[in-house]
Amino acid sequence: MFLDSKHMDFKVVDYHLKTKEEKVLMYYKGCFDDALLAKVNHFLRHAFSASPKAGKRLFAVFVEIGQNIGYYSAEHNYFDKQALPAGIGSVTIYETEDSYVFMAGNVLKRSALSTLYEKCDKINQLSYDELRALKREVRSLPLTEGQKGGNIGLIQIAIKSQSPLVIESQDIDENNAFFWISTEINKNQSDED
Numbered sequence: 001m002f003l004d005s006k007h008m009d010f011k012v013v014d015y016h017l018k019t020k021e022e023k024v025l026m027y028y029k030g031c032f033d034d035a036l037l038a039k040v041n042h043f044l045r046h047a048f049s050a051s052p053k054a055g056k057r058l059f060a061v062f063v064e065i066g067q068n069i070g071y072y073s074a075e076h077n078y079f080d081k082q083a084l085p086a087g088i089g090s091v092t093i094y095e096t097e098d099s100y101v102f103m104a105g106n107v108l109k110r111s112a113l114s115t116l117y118e119k120c121d122k123i124n125q126l127s128y129d130e131l132r133a134l135k136r137e138v139r140s141l142p143l144t145e146g147q148k149g150g151n152i153g154l155i156q157i158a159i160k161s162q163s164p165l166v167i168e169s170q171d172i173d174e175n176n177a178f179f180w181i182s183t184e185i186n187k188n189q190s191d192e193d
Contacts, residue, residue, distance in 0.1 A: 025100070029090035031077040032070035037063055057185050058093060058100055060160040064153040065091065065104045065181065073106040074176055099187055102161070105180030113169050113177055116154075120165045120181075123158045131159050161185050 025047060030036070040062055048055025073087030089106030126134060135155045158165055161183040169179045
């Protein structure tokens, strides 16, 4: 049975028209695993062949956020019983006159939000050189129980984008929230890292 339009809160046509206005270069919602990262690498290299520095930065940001979604999303894909479950989230990359804007989101446990807000606030207060020093410091720390990566993803996103991390969240229920992060890559920025 198909739902009729009166049962849909999400307006597909409105969303489609809005994304046309914003010059969306890429939109994806689904599993974040190694196969996806490889496909997006190919797409970004092709899409930004005229601007390889921007493509390289976008891919670096995508990898970091994709790994975070894959590791920490509270929503998982269990289709492949042989593989570890892959986290589910969404990514949008759109273009403005001066920059490429990167937005990503996924479901998280509400208990994780305060730590994320604190990390992003700290990261946004640091200079480029201070971010690089923090990355080295965090990398040298021993892994903690339950840690799935090097814990440098948000720092690396700030380094690669050279822009602040903008984060927001909205509660879904008493245990979960939808968390999204955005940053932008200036089309004319230098390629320091």
